Structure formats: structure tokens, C-alpha cells
Amino acid sequence: MITKQALGSTLFGMADILRDKVEDYKAYILSLLFFKRLSDNYEWENENGIKEFVKENGREPSKKEKNIIIGKKHDFKIPEGCFWKDVRETTIDKKNEALHKAVTGIAEANIDKDGKFFLKGVINTVRWNEPAPDGSGGKKLSPEVISLLVSYLDAVDLSNKNATVDVLGDAYEYLIKRFADENKGGTTAGQFYTPQEVVDIIVRYLKPQKGNVAYDPTCGSGGFLISAAKYCKANYGNQKSIRLYGQEDVWNTWAIANINMILHGLDAKIEKGDTLLDPKFKEEDNELEIKKFDLVMANFPFSQENWWKNGEPKKDAKGKAVNKKDGAPQLEYPGKEDFSDPYERFIYGIPPYSNGDFAFIQHIIASLKQDGKAGVVCPQGVLFRGQPAKTEEEDGQNRKADDEYLIRRGLLQGPIDSNGEFTEMHNIIDAIVVLPGNLFYGTTIPGSILFINKNKPQHRKDKVLMIYAAKEGWYKEKPNMNELQPHDMLRISTILESWGDLEIAKEWIAIQKIRLWALIQEDLGYKLSEIEEHYHEDLERFKAKVDRAKKAIAAKEAEGKKPTKSELKNLETLNAVLEKILNQKADKIMAAHELAAKERKAIDEVESELISMLQDAELRKRYFSVVDMEELNENEYNLNIPRYVDTFEPEEEIDLKEAIKEIGEMLLNEKNSISKLSNILSIL
Structure with a gap:
């Protein structure tokens, strides 16, 4: 059986072939991987089905029986002429056309009970036969490159015989992360990938239950949904004990999410479209009512401008477009008097058209059942943007409360009607975690996690837990992007889980330490395997050269001849190079082990730190605060963490x-x- 490390290395080797040849090369690799998996598994399922028949009946099946076996064995149909071998065996000048025909044929052959082509836009999202844009008559991606990709992947059997869904899924996710790491500063990485550490914190606090229905309205490559399924597998033995729904607006990312679900063996429903303008999941008996879920997890686009798509370019007196500093057109928006959301999601207020944060948050709230919970990644601005009303006596301006303030207050107190009267009183904000800046792909904006619970326990109904996780030393600073480490995750999750209760914290830490140690060990194994893969080819090549040089010298000596100075020097040089490679490999192995040991030690240190902190009332104030409604009211519902948690580092005593x-x-x-x-x- 292939390991995820070996498969991951193979897939990333394909990236080296494609770099600088196409823009979004991850889509090419992932689509090709999916096609190979379907084809390999189809043929394996046929062979396996026939073997089972022979074992049960003691004879080979007839042609008619074979057709019945084949018809029952597959989740996906592959028409004749559309298999991997058909592409592999095609002459090089016909590679583009053959690959296009194969994936298009599969896309058109798979139709569900509702008549939907459920692989269209998924397996055939890449245009393999696209002509070159220069009009030369050639192909955008040359047949030579396609032939090289096919040959590269052909060596790997991707059927269930050699690759489990866990290996396939994990290797796929590994590849997605590698793509995101390569594009840290670009916007595309943030569209499809949320750091796994943040996903893990959210999923573990929400604790998906058996039979839950989970939803991600901006699902990217599907990381939240996959993690929820893995949580259920670990706790209930079945990853399909939770139903999964997601929506994604970017075509290639939507295709990646669908492939991700299939490779993980999950029956998720991922729809394509703009969640705010065209939400795809609605109640069966009412097309204008948003479908309700037990859990919602999301990392929506931060501060999305023109989210209702009603902005028009602003023009000066001469009719010339007015641009912002970055060159983008400055937009003007209509008033909100005639605004109408057919799905009635914005019960706390209509957000500014120039910033979609509270639009996504209210969509998420509208998507929750009456006892539903959500974990949402959002910019820290949602915690404090907006101003309350002020009378002329208070500030001399007679200022009205703005929309974002009213929405945030509504989340803490309840929605109001057109007369300003509360239609119901409730606080649905459960906890807030402020994260360090530069933690998310594609943006340096400091983020936070907003936990929402529509059915909070009685003793927490008028309280909000606030955690300051942006403290220096609570994350690893890296040149391009900051990172949460295992002990950072332990610190945040322990405070979330315990709400300051020492005994609960101790129980939680004991369980999480075992899990995090296992993750560290798994990561170490992955790194060691990568090191082995990286040096394997060079070591084998130079060992062979050394062996040949030694044999040549030995052969001369056997004949009573002396080896030449050149031959001896060559052997010395080869041995030196081989030793250098072996030393480099040993250094990297040692560094990987040292890092793992350091991470395990850091977990033990955080355990001691947390226990000491929870026993010291003054020290607790620097980590978190459980804030009641009276204090929130005094602060005019501003949720900026420094108002409640001591975020300043104590000065060194002298x-x-x-x-x-x-x-x-x-x-x-x-x-x-x-x-x-x-x-x-x-x-x-």
C-alpha cells in the first residue's frame, strides 16, 4: 500500500513539471489525480467482483453475469474509450484530445436520480485541449507536457488495492496545503485553504455529534467539512455519521472541494454559487426559507466590498471614474430604503454595502437551527466597528447609531423591529478568540473566531468568554506568515473548553496531550519520509557510482595492475560527495527529531502554565475574561478585547x-x- 507521504511527493513532483506553464496548475494536477483514481478503481472493482463471483460459485461468470457484476460494483460510470489506459496509449500528438474526450465522457455519463450531471465541472474543469492563445495552432499545454504528467502518475496504482481513501484524502489535503504555502502572499490561497490549526480549534469546540448536519457557506476546498467528518470517525467510528453541505463561488475551488469529498469517501453536497446573492440550500417546503443546520463553520472573505453587487463606479464632475489608491474604481451605493432580502436573513440590520462581514455572519445565523452552533473566522473589526447613538448633550452631534453597531448589539441583546423595540431578547455570542495577525493566507489582517450558540446553557446566557490569543509567544513568528503550533492550540482550546474551571481544564489537557503527541509523531513520520524521498535518488546514484569505481579498481588489482591516480582521485571525490549527502540527510533527520522533542516539551510547559494561571486570579486576566452583560452594556457593546482582558505585557521589575x-x-x-x-x- 502506498503511503500518503509517497503519494504526496509524487503529486508535488508533478507540480515541478507544470510550474510556469499554466496559471492555476493545482487544478490540472488534482483533476488528473481524480481521473486516475476513478479509472484505476473501476478496473480493480471489476476484477474484485469477478474474483468474488468465482469464489462463491466455483466458476467464471458468463458474459451476461459479468455485465451484471460490473453494473452493480461502481459508484461512477466510465464509458468505453474513456479510461486512463486509453489516454496513456494514445500517440503523443493526440494526448490533449484523448484526455479531453476521456474526462468529458465521464462527466456526461454520470447522472444522479434527479437528472443532474454530478461530475460536470468537477472532473472536466480543466480544458486539456485548449488552443494556444497566440494563434499558432498549438495547444496551451503542450502534448509533451501532458505525456510527461501521464507517465509520471502512471507508475502509481490509485485503486483501493494500493491506496485507501484515508491515504488519498490526506495526500490530497497535503497537496492543497503545499499549494497554499507556495502562494502565501497571493489572494487565491485564502480562497481555498484555512490553516488546519484554526479549523481544529473550531471543530473541537463545536464537537460534531452523530447525526448532525453541518454546513460551510464559503467552503473553499472543504477543510472544515472534512475535519468534522474526521472528528466523527474518531469519536463514533464512522465518518458518514454526519451529513455535510457546502457552497463555493469560485469554479476551480468548487471542483477541488467536490474531488476532496469523493477522495475522502464522503457523500457531501457541495453547490456552486454566491452564498449571499444566491444561497443554494433552502427548506424543501419553502424556496424562500434558508435551510437550517446543526453546525455552521466558515472562513468567509474578509470585508468583501460590494457584497450585494449594487455598487456603481463613482464619477467626478466631468464624468470621469474616481479611483482608489490601489487603482480600483471607487464605488457609490444606493440607499437602503428599498433593500429587500427575499430570504429575510438580516434581522439585526442591513450591513454597509461596502463591507460584507455582517452579511455573512447574519447568513450563518439564519442557517442555524434553534439549538444550532457556529464557529466563524472573521476580521477583528466586527468586534468594534460602528458607533452607538449619542445625544447632543453627550457629544454635541446628536449622532444616530450606525448599522454595524446595531447589528453587534443585536447579537448580544436580540433583534429589534422598525420602532426600535426588541422582538426577542437573547445573547447568541458564546465566545471570542482574538488571533494574531498574518495568520491567514492572502491577508495580513488580524483575525478572530466568533463562536455563536443559539441555545446557550442557562449559566452562560448573559456571558461571553473572551480569549486573547495574539499575545507574544502564543504563536510562531515566521518571515512570510505566522503559525499556531500544537502547544498554542492546547492553550486556546483548554481555555475555550474550561471557561476557567480548573478541574475541567485538567481533564481536557490530559486527553489533548495524547492526541497532540500523536499528531507530532505523525508529522515527524511525514517529515522523515519526505527526507528519505528527497535524498533517495541522489544516494542511489552516487552509491552506484562508488560501487562501479571500486569494482573497476578491484578488477585492475586482480590483474596485478595499479589503478591510475585519476581513478583513485575519482573514487575519493565520489566518496566525499556521498558522505556529504549522507551528512546532509542525517542533519535533517536530527533536526526533525529535535523539533518534535521541542514541541512535546512545549506541550508539557503549557500544561504547567495553564494550571498555574487558572489558580491565580490576577494572572487569569492576562489570558481571558468571562464578561457579563452588565459590563458589555457599560462598554456600549464594543467587544474589543483590551477592554476586558489585560493585553499589555507587565513591565519587568527592577x-x-x-x-x-x-x-x-x-x-x-x-x-x-x-x-x-x-x-x-x-x-x-
Whole structure:
């Protein structure tokens, strides 16, 4: 059986072939991987089905029986002429056309009970036969490159015989992360990938239950949904004990999410479209009512401008478009008097058209059942943007409360009607985690996690847990992007789980330590395997060269001849190169082991840190706060963390007597230096 490390390395080797040849090369690799998996597994299922028949009946099946076996064995149909071998065996000048025909044929052959072509736009999202844009008559992706890709992947059997859904799915996710890491500064990475550490914190706090229905309205490649399924598999033994729904607006990302679900063996429903303008999941008996879910997890696009698509380019007096500093057109928006959302999602207020944060948050709330919960990644601005009303006596302006303030207050108190009266009183914000900046792909904007619970326990109904996880030392600073490490995840999840209760914290830490140690060990295994893969080819090549050089010298000596200086020098050089490669490999292996040991030690240190903190009332204030409604009201529902948690690092205490002594010595040294300088100058 192939390991996910080996498969991951193979897939990323294909990326080296495609780099600089096409723009979104991850789509090409993932689509080709999916096609190979379907084809390999189809043929394996046929062979396996026939073997089972022979075992049960003691004879080979007839042609008619074979057709029945084949018809029952497959989740996906592959027409004749559309298999991997058909593409592999095609002459090089016909590779593009053959690959296009194969994936198009499969897309058109698979229709569900509702008449929907459920693989269209998924397996055939890449245009393999696209002509070159220069009009030369060639192909955008040359047949030589396609032939190389096919040959590269052909060596790997992707059927169930050699690759389990866990291996396929994990290797696929590994590849998606590698693509995101390559494009950290670009916007596309943020469209399809959320750091796994953040996903893990959210999923573990929400705790998906057996039979739950989970939803991600901006699902990207499907990371939240996959993690929820894995949580259920770990806790209930079946990853299909939770139903999964997602929506994604970007075509290629939507295709990646669908492939991700299939490769993980999940029956998820991922729809394509703009979630705010065209939500796809609605109640069966009412097309204008948003479907309700037990859990919603999301990382929506931060501060999306023109989310209702009603902005028009602003023009100056001469009719010329007015641009922003970045060159993008400045937009003007209509008033909100005539705004109408057919799905009635914005019960807390209509967000500014120029910023979609509260539009996504209200869509998520509308998508929750009465006892539903959500974990939402959002920019920190949602915690404090917007101003409350002020009378003329208070600020001399007689200012009205703005929309974002009213929406945030509504989440804490309840929605109001057109007369400003509360239609119901409730607080649905459960907890807030403020994260460090530069943690998410494609943006340096500091993020936060907003946990929503429509049915909070009685003792927490008027309280909000606030955690400051942007503290220095609570994350790893890296040149291009910050990162949460296993012990950082433990610190955040323990405070979330315990709400300050020491005994609950101790129980949680004991369980999570085992899990995190296992993750560290798994990651170590992955790194060691990568190191092995990286050096394998070079080591084998130079070992062979050394062996040949030794044999040549030995053969001469056997004949009573002396090897030449050139031959001896060549062997010495080859041995030196081989030793250098072996030392480099050993250094990397040692570094990987040292990092794993350091991470395990850090987990133990965080355990001690948390236990000490939870026993010290003053120290707790620097980590988190459980804030009641009275304090929130006093702060005019501003949820900016520094109002509730002591985010300032304590100044280092100094010994005044020692400091005075040091200053005295410095002054004396300065006086002596001036005296010496004066003497030198007087001589001159």
C-alpha cells in the first residue's frame, strides 16, 4: 500500500513539471489525480467482483453475469474509450484530445436520480485541449507536457488495492496545503485553504455529534467539512455519521472541494454559487426559507466590498471614474430604503454595502437551527466597528447609531423591529478568540473566531468568554506568515473548553496531550519520509557510482595492475560527495527529531502554565475574561478585547538600589572619560 507521504511527493513532483506553464496548475494536477483514481478503481472493482463471483460459485461468470457484476460494483460510470489506459496509449500528438474526450465522457455519463450531471465541472474543469492563445495552432499545454504528467502518475496504482481513501484524502489535503504555502502572499490561497490549526480549534469546540448536519457557506476546498467528518470517525467510528453541505463561488475551488469529498469517501453536497446573492440550500417546503443546520463553520472573505453587487463606479464632475489608491474604481451605493432580502436573513440590520462581514455572519445565523452552533473566522473589526447613538448633550452631534453597531448589539441583546423595540431578547455570542495577525493566507489582517450558540446553557446566557490569543509567544513568528503550533492550540482550546474551571481544564489537557503527541509523531513520520524521498535518488546514484569505481579498481588489482591516480582521485571525490549527502540527510533527520522533542516539551510547559494561571486570579486576566452583560452594556457593546482582558505585557521589575548604583557608575565612567579626553586635547 502506498503511503500518503509517497503519494504526496509524487503529486508535488508533478507540480515541478507544470510550474510556469499554466496559471492555476493545482487544478490540472488534482483533476488528473481524480481521473486516475476513478479509472484505476473501476478496473480493480471489476476484477474484485469477478474474483468474488468465482469464489462463491466455483466458476467464471458468463458474459451476461459479468455485465451484471460490473453494473452493480461502481459508484461512477466510465464509458468505453474513456479510461486512463486509453489516454496513456494514445500517440503523443493526440494526448490533449484523448484526455479531453476521456474526462468529458465521464462527466456526461454520470447522472444522479434527479437528472443532474454530478461530475460536470468537477472532473472536466480543466480544458486539456485548449488552443494556444497566440494563434499558432498549438495547444496551451503542450502534448509533451501532458505525456510527461501521464507517465509520471502512471507508475502509481490509485485503486483501493494500493491506496485507501484515508491515504488519498490526506495526500490530497497535503497537496492543497503545499499549494497554499507556495502562494502565501497571493489572494487565491485564502480562497481555498484555512490553516488546519484554526479549523481544529473550531471543530473541537463545536464537537460534531452523530447525526448532525453541518454546513460551510464559503467552503473553499472543504477543510472544515472534512475535519468534522474526521472528528466523527474518531469519536463514533464512522465518518458518514454526519451529513455535510457546502457552497463555493469560485469554479476551480468548487471542483477541488467536490474531488476532496469523493477522495475522502464522503457523500457531501457541495453547490456552486454566491452564498449571499444566491444561497443554494433552502427548506424543501419553502424556496424562500434558508435551510437550517446543526453546525455552521466558515472562513468567509474578509470585508468583501460590494457584497450585494449594487455598487456603481463613482464619477467626478466631468464624468470621469474616481479611483482608489490601489487603482480600483471607487464605488457609490444606493440607499437602503428599498433593500429587500427575499430570504429575510438580516434581522439585526442591513450591513454597509461596502463591507460584507455582517452579511455573512447574519447568513450563518439564519442557517442555524434553534439549538444550532457556529464557529466563524472573521476580521477583528466586527468586534468594534460602528458607533452607538449619542445625544447632543453627550457629544454635541446628536449622532444616530450606525448599522454595524446595531447589528453587534443585536447579537448580544436580540433583534429589534422598525420602532426600535426588541422582538426577542437573547445573547447568541458564546465566545471570542482574538488571533494574531498574518495568520491567514492572502491577508495580513488580524483575525478572530466568533463562536455563536443559539441555545446557550442557562449559566452562560448573559456571558461571553473572551480569549486573547495574539499575545507574544502564543504563536510562531515566521518571515512570510505566522503559525499556531500544537502547544498554542492546547492553550486556546483548554481555555475555550474550561471557561476557567480548573478541574475541567485538567481533564481536557490530559486527553489533548495524547492526541497532540500523536499528531507530532505523525508529522515527524511525514517529515522523515519526505527526507528519505528527497535524498533517495541522489544516494542511489552516487552509491552506484562508488560501487562501479571500486569494482573497476578491484578488477585492475586482480590483474596485478595499479589503478591510475585519476581513478583513485575519482573514487575519493565520489566518496566525499556521498558522505556529504549522507551528512546532509542525517542533519535533517536530527533536526526533525529535535523539533518534535521541542514541541512535546512545549506541550508539557503549557500544561504547567495553564494550571498555574487558572489558580491565580490576577494572572487569569492576562489570558481571558468571562464578561457579563452588565459590563458589555457599560462598554456600549464594543467587544474589543483590551477592554476586558489585560493585553499589555507587565513591565519587568527592577531593583532600584541596583539601578541607582549602575547609573552612578556610568556617570563616574563618563566623568573619567571626559577628563582623559581633555588631557589629550590640552597636549595637542
